[in-house]
Amino acid sequence: MPPPPEMTPFSVTVHPYDSPTRNSCSYELVTATSPTAKNAIVFIGGLTDGPHTVPSIRTIAHQLATTEAGKALGYSVFELRMSSSFTAFGYKRLTDDVADLSALVKYLRGLGREKIVFLGHSTGCQDSMEYAKFVSKGQSPAVDGFILQGPVSDREAMAPAFQPGMYEKTLAAAEKMIKEGRENEIIHLEGMPEMLESPHTAYRLHSLIGKNGDDDYFSTDLPDERLAASWGAFNKPVLVLPSGKDEYVPQTIDVPANIARWKTFCATGIYSDLSGLIPGASHSVEQPDSQLWMADRVIRFLASLQ
Numbered sequence: 001m002p003p004p005p006e007m008t009p010f011s012v013t014v015h016p017y018d019s020p021t022r023n024s025c026s027y028e029l030v031t032a033t034s035p036t037a038k039n040a041i042v043f044i045g046g047l048t049d050g051p052h053t054v055p056s057i058r059t060i061a062h063q064l065a066t067t068e069a070g071k072a073l074g075y076s077v078f079e080l081r082m083s084s085s086f087t088a089f090g091y092k093r094l095t096d097d098v099a100d101l102s103a104l105v106k107y108l109r110g111l112g113r114e115k116i117v118f119l120g121h122s123t124g125c126q127d128s129m130e131y132a133k134f135v136s137k138g139q140s141p142a143v144d145g146f147i148l149q150g151p152v153s154d155r156e157a158m159a160p161a162f163q164p165g166m167y168e169k170t171l172a173a174a175e176k177m178i179k180e181g182r183e184n185e186i187i188h189l190e191g192m193p194e195m196l197e198s199p200h201t202a203y204r205l206h207s208l209i210g211k212n213g214d215d216d217y218f219s220t221d222l223p224d225e226r227l228a229a230s231w232g233a234f235n236k237p238v239l240v241l242p243s244g245k246d247e248y249v250p251q252t253i254d255v256p257a258n259i260a261r262w263k264t265f266c267a268t269g270i271y272s273d274l275s276g277l278i279p280g281a282s283h284s285v286e287q288p289d290s291q292l293w294m295a296d297r298v299i300r301f302l303a304s305l306q
Contacts, residue, residue: 010030010058011029012028013030013034014026015028015078017104018103019099019100019104020100020103021081021082021083021100024080024081024100024103024104025080026079026081026107027052027079028076029057029058029076029078031061031062031064031065031066032065033064033065033071033074034061034065034077036074037075037113038074038112038113038114039074039075039114039115039117040075040108040117041060041075041076041117042078042080042101042116042117042119042143043057043079043119043124044101044118044119044120044124045085045121045122045123045124046121046122046124047089047122047123047154047195048086048087048089048198049085049086049121049122049124051080051081051085052079056291056294057077057079057119057121058077059288059291060077060119060291060294060295061076063296063299064076064077067299069300070299073299073303075115078104080100080101080104082096082097082100083096083097084096084100087199089123090198090199090200090205091184091186091201092204093207093214094127094207095130095214097130098130098131098140101127101140102131102134102140102141105141105143106141109141115145115305116143116144117144117145117146117147117302117305118145118146119147119149119298120146120147120148121284122149122150122152123154124149125148125149125152125218126215126217126218128146129148129217129230129233130214131143132146132234132235132236133229135233135235136233136235142236145237145239145301145302145305146237146239147238147239148238148239149241149242149278149285149294150241150242150283151217151218151240152242152249153216153217153218153219153220155208155209155211155213155215155216155219156220156249156250157249157250158193158208158209159209160250161195162191162192166191166192170187170189170192170205170209171206171209173187173202174187174202174205174210177202178202178203182202183201183202183203184201184203185201185202186199186200186201186202187200187201187202187205217230218258220258224265227265228265231262231266231271232266232267234266234267234270235267235270238270238271238272238275239274239297239298239301240262240263240272240275240276241275241278241294242259242278243281243282243283243284244277244278244279244280244281244290245280245281246281246282247283255277256277259275272301274300274301278290278293278294278297279293281293
């Protein structure tokens with residue numbers, strides 16, 4: 001029996017590049033069309049992700065290289081190892097990711113890539129939101145579009161996973177350390193949810209589970225002014241693709257209503273009409289049919305940028 005697609009060997013071209021993160025490399029997925037690609041997708045994974053941990057991006061690379069619509073666009077896909085990759089996210093910040101991404105964009109421009117589009121998955125969506133803010137302030141090099149796959153509120157996803165009373169206790173402990181100037185120290189508490197078992201600084205833990213923390217871009221209870229500041233920062237088109245059956249989204253949340261609200265804070269023409277829930281998709285889009293649906297939307301979005 002042949003291995004499942006996600007276990008099939010694949011090739012990459014390793015690109016070392018100058019970055020604040022020592023010995024940084026980006027990994028370009030090798031396809032039939034990647035040697036002549038003039039444009040680039042930069043895939044940004046979520047918490048605990050690193051290069052090659054989200055197989056759905058390889059489906060997108062394959063469709064870009066094998067379908068007529070995809071081949072006409074001239075894109076190849078890059079993954080990268082950031083200072084926050086794998087379990088290091090607990091003692092890094094979104095601003096660290098922006099620094100790594102800025103360095104990669106500069107490198108890709110140096111290669112002559114004409115269009116660069118970010119595809120953020122999960123916390124990679126937060127990175128994309130943060131990056132757009134830096135671009136709007138002239139602090140990072142511009143890219144040509146953004147794709148947000150699986151945007152989820154970490155706060156709303158994680159709070160129910162705590163033992164009774166532990167969420168409030170954990171948040172209070174993190175806030176106390178921050179007030180004491182110990183925000184970069186590791187916080188030690190018992191009874192943490194499995195998704196938070198790796199080491200976390202007080203600052204990053206508060207960023208993930210505290211209201212209005214750095215990572216708090218997608219919670220349903222955010223005030224209009226915060227959403228206006230974040231979504232209003234986009235000056236290039238953005239495609240929003242939540243997963244239709246995301247296991248990290250509480251069932252009480254009305255996802256279509258939430259994303260419709262986000263659209264109202266974008267400038268005219270920024271929020272792509274191709275946005276929508278990926279049918280049947282888990283958080284990481286593990287289902288083959290869902291991956292193909294997503295790849296089709298991505299290709300159509302890229303075509304709209306031409």
